[in-house]
Amino acid sequence: MTNTPEPDDLYVDQAYDMVVVSNRLPVDYREAEDGSTEWRSSPGGLVTALEPIMRAADGAWVGWAGVADREFDPFERDGISIIPVPLSAAEIEDYYEGFSNDTLWPLYHDVIAPPSFHREWWEAYVRVNRRFAEAAARAAAEGAVVWVQDYQLQLVPKMLRESRPDLVIGFFNHIPFPAYGIYSQLPWRSQVIQGLLGADVIGFQRAADAGNFTRAVRRLHGYTTRGSVIEVPDEDGGVRHVVARHFPISIDAAGFEELARRPEVQERARQIREELGNPRTIMLGVDRLDYTKGIRHRLKAFGELLRDGRISVEDATLVQVASPSRERVETYRQLRDEIELTVGRLNGDHSTLGHQAIAYLHHGYPREEMVALYLAADVMLVTALRDGMNLVAKEYVACRFDGDGVLVLSEFTGASDELRQAVLVNPHDIEGLKDAMVEAVAMPKKERTRRMRALRKRVRDNDVANWSATFLKALTGSGAVAAGIPDTLSAAVRTLAGTERLLVALDFDGTLAPLVDRPEDARATERALAAIRRLAAIDDTRVAIVSGRALDSLGQVAAAPSGTMLSGSHGVELKLDTGPIQLDLREAELANLDRLAEIVDTVAAGSEGAWIERKPAGLALHTRRLNAADGLALQQDARRRVSAELLGITVRSGKSVLEFAVRSSDKGESLNRLRQHMGASAVLYVGDDVTDEDAFAVLEGSDVGVKVGQGKSLASHRVRSPEEVAELLDRLAEEREQARGGASGWT
């Protein structure tokens, strides 16, 4: 793109490798009463989060310009190519204010307000989603990544997949996804789920949201889900793997800190304190004027503290920024009236000439002013009743480079999953909220600093660049993987080596052992085995091999030193320290197993080159010796016949293999059991296949996941081949020995 592009340059069909689609563009078109016009920053956290990424990506942003009945040519702003999608006044009413903000928004926020269901709103939602999908399809280059944002556009992934199967499609839901009991009220619940399943990766703010979504998929469509992987049947009788998991969004932490360090912003913070009469404590709330934000609860608690004399207006002022939002939706209008009535009453009852109880500001402020407010505030109050993330909480923390300030944070925000050192509150519990506010006001400096230091580290470690990189990596894989061990992985291994109790869990085929045609010929590389032996000899260090193979077959090829734990048949079989855990199949499972074998035998018999591997609770149809098309056709045939006849069979596809099991487990479950068994404080998991994704999905905290080779993955690191895996294990053994002061004889 040139620096001064013409609209025609910007709207070259299929020109962009990266396209973001969201209801709102980063800028809204505004027309003042005097007829002057301008493009202004849009409200809300979605735009705050995506702007820095788009500036860096040289992609296109498809969205609505915030006004009715206006068509705009594409244009460029701050280095982002903007492609506006027009909406009529009626569509804004039915699709945006109606279905998005009066049906989905209250439903997805735990029905804090009652959702309305209207068929004509749904029809407008479908129509407008189609328009966004068409605009994105037009902008996206062959094989481009299209990243669809939020609840207003849940049908776009499926529409896009139908018109452009070449695209890689991601979806991120910025708001919560509700429990099935609530979600199931939606009359169009199946269509919405199907719309979302058009994506390759569906991201949520919290693990709980992703769990609610996969449960809804199972309940409504009966699709197999394993950890975060959903098997979506396609028209050819095969399956597509869709990943649904949490990717907590964040902010440009360094950018906020940089602003906060500017002398003029600090000066403005001092000025704000002065203008408020220099109260001892300033409490701050910053929210869109939305019923999900718990502003009423906050005001109630503050009012009661004043009434009961636990704080006084001389001591504390509450600054409440309530930025205008969705003002044509009735619930929002009512909320504004209620809040302004409450603020008026409280000020009337408690303010003095010199000290105002509440400074209420019904405005949207630019970022510099927000940062000055954060610096001026001793206590930040985030009391949302339900909030996807709440970026304000993270922004406050990022700005407090002075290490001071206290964050009071609702446990019903996504942010509370990460910001554990905040003063966590249940805003429905008014007494608890009052106590937390008093605790925050009175918190000793040492305690404030301790908490703020931990909070700041968390926000810096997962900033918005990290969020988008993690999402996009899961979506696209990382292309060609370079030889050797990347620096980031070396650093992660160094840290891991220092952990108290280390579990090294390794897939076998394709990870420790290069892939071969005959499974019985597979062997781990010598270097990997030597490293495993070294690791197994170190205190508080255990190695596990986690395979899809039956335990018997794994035992024959693994040649692992004694003390190595084994997990076979994707976790159905485990050998820990006391011999294999017995598999007592029920009668019905045994009958299923017999019939399964008959069906798949018949399928395999028709093809030379296919073979069947028997397992205690299932079997695997191997098609590695067939060409890709024949292999796939054979697998589809087997899948069709099995699903037509047998119920409750777990089917999973791997590299040139289709597996059937009468009892279900996955490598994620298996890894959790191994972790528990040895009480591991951190885990290294290395794997190459789709079934290893279940294990990557359960990694947490200081765990390290390494994917071998290309392809979509949840692992944060990659190496190219089993040779690199061996090198990695070698290094880990080295570092661990050093950290532990040498080997010490565990066998």
Ligand SMILES: O=P(O)(O)OC[C@H]1O[C@H](O[C@H]2O[C@H](CO)[C@@H](O)[C@H](O)[C@H]2O)[C@H](O)[C@@H](O)[C@@H]1O
């Ligand atoms: O576009 P509006 O209708 O004016 O609403 C503004 C945005 O509000 C919501 O923000 C959410 O995204 C944030 C970033 O992920 C998150 O922190 C917050 O908890 C969410 O509520 C909405 O999801 C966006 O689509 C709107 O643009």
Ligand SMILES: O=c1ccn([C@@H]2O[C@H](COP(=O)(O)OP(=O)(O)O)[C@@H](O)[C@H]2O)c(=O)[nH]1
């Ligand atoms: O007057 C205001 C009020 C809010 N914000 C920004 O709006 C975003 C709000 O995001 P959050 O995730 O907290 O909530 P949302 O409004 O998206 O539900 C944050 O980046 C705030 O800094 C702003 O720029 N000016």
